[in-house]
Amino acid sequence: MLDLFAVTTKGGIVLWKTSDSAACQKCLQVLFYEAFLSERRNVENSFHQGRFTIQFQESIQNSIVFVVAFQDAKAEAFTQTLLNSMHNVFINLFQEQLQKKKLPTESDILNNFVPLYNAKLAQLSKVSEKEKNNVQETTLLEKPKAPSREKSRNKAHASRQAPPTSKKGKKELRKWDDQLTSEEQEALNYSGKTPDVAPTSSQLSNVIGDTNFQKTKKGDVVIGDLEADPNQNPSATSSTAFSFFSGLIGGKYLKEDDLDPVLKKVQEHLIQKNVANSISLELCKSVKKSLIGKKVGSFESVKQTVNAAFRETLTQILTPSTSLDLLHSIRAVQKNEDRPYTISLIGVNGVGKSTTLAKLAYWLLSNNFRILVAACDTFRSGAIEQLGVHVRNLQSLKGSSIELFAQGYGKDSSFVVKNAVEYAKKNNFDVILIDTAGRRHNDQRLMGSLEKFTKATKLDKIFQVAEALVGTDSLAQAKHFQASLYHRPLDGFIISKVDTVGKLVGVMVGMVYSVRVPIVFVGVGQMYSDLRTLSVDWVVDQLMK
Amino acid sequence: MLENWWTILVALATIPLATFIVFSLFFASKKTIQKKTPAIFFVGPTESGKTTLFCQLVYEKTKSTVPSIEPNEALWKDDIVLVDLPGHARTKHWTEKKLNESYDIRLVVFVLNSATMDRDLHQIGLSLFDVLLKCRKHKISKVLVACNKFDLFTAQPAKQIQTAVLKELDNIFEEKEAQLDAIVTEDVDWDQLRPQLQDIPLEFLSGSALKGTNLDQWIQWMESSL
Numbered sequence: 001m002l003d004l005f006a007v008t009t010k011g012g013i014v015l016w017k018t019s020d021s022a023a024c025q026k027c028l029q030v031l032f033y034e035a036f037l038s039e040r041r042n043v044e045n046s047f048h049q050g051r052f053t054i055q056f057q058e059s060i061q062n063s064i065v066f067v068v069a070f071q072d073a074k075a076e077a078f079t080q081t082l083l084n085s086m087h088n089v090f091i092n093l094f095q096e097q098l099q100k101k102k103l104p105t106e107s108d109i110l111n112n113f114v115p116l117y118n119a120k121l122a123q124l125s126k127v128s129e130k131e132k133n134n135v136q137e138t139t140l141l142e143k144p145k146a147p148s149r150e151k152s153r154n155k156a157h158a159s160r161q162a163p164p165t166s167k168k169g170k171k172e173l174r175k176w177d178d179q180l181t182s183e184e185q186e187a188l189n190y191s192g193k194t195p196d197v198a199p200t201s202s203q204l205s206n207v208i209g210d211t212n213f214q215k216t217k218k219g220d221v222v223i224g225d226l227e228a229d230p231n232q233n234p235s236a237t238s239s240t241a242f243s244f245f246s247g248l249i250g251g252k253y254l255k256e257d258d259l260d261p262v263l264k265k266v267q268e269h270l271i272q273k274n275v276a277n278s279i280s281l282e283l284c285k286s287v288k289k290s291l292i293g294k295k296v297g298s299f300e301s302v303k304q305t306v307n308a309a310f311r312e313t314l315t316q317i318l319t320p321s322t323s324l325d326l327l328h329s330i331r332a333v334q335k336n337e338d339r340p341y342t343i344s345l346i347g348v349n350g351v352g353k354s355t356t357l358a359k360l361a362y363w364l365l366s367n368n369f370r371i372l373v374a375a376c377d378t379f380r381s382g383a384i385e386q387l388g389v390h391v392r393n394l395q396s397l398k399g400s401s402i403e404l405f406a407q408g409y410g411k412d413s414s415f416v417v418k419n420a421v422e423y424a425k426k427n428n429f430d431v432i433l434i435d436t437a438g439r440r441h442n443d444q445r446l447m448g449s450l451e452k453f454t455k456a457t458k459l460d461k462i463f464q465v466a467e468a469l470v471g472t473d474s475l476a477q478a479k480h481f482q483a484s485l486y487h488r489p490l491d492g493f494i495i496s497k498v499d500t501v502g503k504l505v506g507v508m509v510g511m512v513y514s515v516r517v518p519i520v521f522v523g524v525g526q527m528y529s530d531l532r533t534l535s536v537d538w539v540v541d542q543l544m545k
Numbered sequence: 546m547l548e549n550w551w552t553i554l555v556a557l558a559t560i561p562l563a564t565f566i567v568f569s570l571f572f573a574s575k576k577t578i579q580k581k582t583p584a585i586f587f588v589g590p591t592e593s594g595k596t597t598l599f600c601q602l603v604y605e606k607t608k609s610t611v612p613s614i615e616p617n618e619a620l621w622k623d624d625i626v627l628v629d630l631p632g633h634a635r636t637k638h639w640t641e642k643k644l645n646e647s648y649d650i651r652l653v654v655f656v657l658n659s660a661t662m663d664r665d666l667h668q669i670g671l672s673l674f675d676v677l678l679k680c681r682k683h684k685i686s687k688v689l690v691a692c693n694k695f696d697l698f699t700a701q702p703a704k705q706i707q708t709a710v711l712k713e714l715d716n717i718f719e720e721k722e723a724q725l726d727a728i729v730t731e732d733v734d735w736d737q738l739r740p741q742l743q744d745i746p747l748e749f750l751s752g753s754a755l756k757g758t759n760l761d762q763w764i765q766w767m768e769s770s771l
Contacts, residue, residue, distance in 0.1 A: 011629065012596035012613030025609070032612045037635045063615055101618070103604075316635055327720050328667065 004069040027069040057083040062098045078124040085171045275506030276472040318536045320518030340424040347465035349438030352496035358390035362528035365398040369430040374420035375406040376413040379437040414456035441480035461491045468501045478511045492520035499524045503542045584626040584648035589656035591632040594693040598754035599629035652687040660697035670713035677742045696753040707749040
């Protein structure tokens with residue numbers, strides 16, 4: 001039923017796998033690319049490649065990943081339990097070696113791990129055959145009992161009866177009956193909380209107040225630099241010379257109730273930095289997932305670990321996977337295809353498209369390209385004159401290798417752009433910079449005409465300009481503009497007016513995270529030279545300060 | 546009187562001694578002042594064979610691999626640590642982290658895929674440029690360019706790769722001069738930087754980590770430069 005089960009390290013070495021076929025190898029690659037190396041940090045556990053479904057589980061402390069891949073939908077019922085139990089078995093078997101950072105050898109794995117795996121797989125496959133028969137009976141029994149159940153967490157999908165095994169190092173199968181004995185509830189409870197406390201205890205502790213933080217000893221949430229909290233001052237001094245006494249006892253493993261208050265603070269902090277609410281929630285979720293069970297070093301506090309994890313996540317999100325090298329692409333097109341390179345700027349009204357276009361023109365002129373500015377904003381009064389002013393300024397600054405192409409107001413912009421491309425080809429221009437009309441992203445008619453515009457001619461680069469001042473609307477802008485260009489992805493964002501927001505640069509994170517498009521330039525003023533490339537470290541610093 | 550005086554002296558002496566021991570333990574554990582371990586770093590674009598090469602050298606076996614997300618580290622020949630850094634763009638932060646740790650980096654092995662040179666030349670050039678910048682920053686003076694996957698049909702020989710890569714590096718130098726400043730400008734004087742980067746010697750050698758061909762050539766070069 002299972003096509004592949006594999007144990008790999010995060011460093012890239014496959015410790016053991018059940019199948020050597022090329023399709024399975026491809027599944028592994030796809031999993032690693034999608035789950036760990038893609039733009040968006042995924043919080044799901046299952047991926048698809050062709051007809052295969054791939055699920056995985058990470059052991060965060062030991063940097064090991066367990067992968068299953070299957071085509072048969074029947075296998076889905078027990079893959080999660082298989083992953084869980086094999087995870088525990090593996091860790092228990094090879095605990096010493098993993099702690100010493102040595103990999104278990106192949107013979108070790110073959111002799112100790114594989115027979116357990118085979119036995120478990122056989123057991124689960126047999127059990128899943130049986131449960132299909134049991135399911136009908138037990139669902140009838142369960143329905144009247146459901147209202148009396150207080151613990152809504154225990155969703156019984158199907159009941160499984162399996163004899164508890166007493167093999168060493170092997171995890172006992174859960175017994176999901178109509179009634180759970182209290183000891184089974186204890187066994188099911190993987191969090192630090194007792195099952196009697198309602199799941200909202202973390203929320204309660206936040207409502208009760210910060211007094212909780214001071215009482216606990218090692219897991220003290222010291223949040224000094226995120227906000228000036230007067231309660232934190234006494235504990236802040238403890239992180240000096242004498243804290244190493246407590247540090248000598250050893251590092252601790254992070255649990256949910258340690259992380260929750262800190263994550264909540266960081267989430268609020270991010271929202272204050274103008275990151276959209278939904279984005280900061282998702283970020284917190286993914287950071288929490290990556291930190292649960294992780295070992296904190298003896299000198300680090302929970303706050304420091306969480307901050308470091310956030311920094312890493314934000315850096316990962318903002319770092320583009322392919323670097324945009326505009327000059328190189330322009331030269332490549334010049335050399336190989338002998339046609340002008342087209343760059344188009346789109347965006348809502350008033351974000352700074354024409355100004356950014358002028359800045360880009362100034363930069364490209366410094367690289368000795370011949371630029372044609374195509375005024376495809378045929379709607380707004382004064383748009384063509386504005387571009388004319390810029391072109392005149394640049395001509396006086398840099399010589400006459402820049403020209404304006406305009407065909408008046410009221411025309412169809414796709415018509416204008418086609419003529420502009422022809423004119424540029426005839427007169428040997430290297431780059432065409434196309435200015436479009438600003439449009440509300442939720443206006444269907446205008447977005448439709450934008451779609452038509454982008455299909456009219458081959459556009460090498462389409463950049464969306466967004467201002468750093470915008471709030472949560474940035475996400476909707478990004479999504480709608482991206483959706484209207486469904487036949488090709490947006491090539492990048494240009495975030496303008498960054499000098500006006502100071503530290504509140506959260507817009508960048510939201511836009512990149514929601515549509516997986518990188519930020520290529522940043523505008524920092526109204527002069528021609530106020531254009532910068534993105535420095536991810538600077539943005540992350542501004543966000544985390 | 547004498548004994549009292551002596552005991553008082555001893556008592557007074559132990560207090561500063563104890564605090565001295567305590568604080569030295571504290572600083573020692575905080576900073577872990579240890580001798581820098583000699584290391585060789587494997588870098589290069591993604592899917593070039595770094596992890597395979599690492600396994601060949603450390604475990605002397607051909608292991609099947611997946612794209613690395615984290616670095617691999619192991620002791621080789623009992624005195625050198627090999628560090629295999631992941632090559633994907635999204636894992637760049639690991640390179641910075643590892644470089645800042647206390648390793649005495651003797652040499653850097655830049656692994657590239659000889660069979661996809663046509664498609665990846667520009668990426669390889671950019672990646673090598675980054676590596677050279679870091680070598681200059683951390684004062685590493687030797688770089689071996691291991692032209693891996695020589696067993697594949699479309700693999701190019703080392704000499705050809707050398708000319709192509711050096712030419713691409715020159716192009717990149719030209720382009721970088723014309724680039725915009727990043728929003729945080731580093732204090733880099735480009736005119737001085739370029740000759741320094743061009744001075745770092747690059748040795749191009751072909752081989753295949755998977756099949757083990759020419760592996761001893763690489764090992765020889767690695768050992769000779771230690």
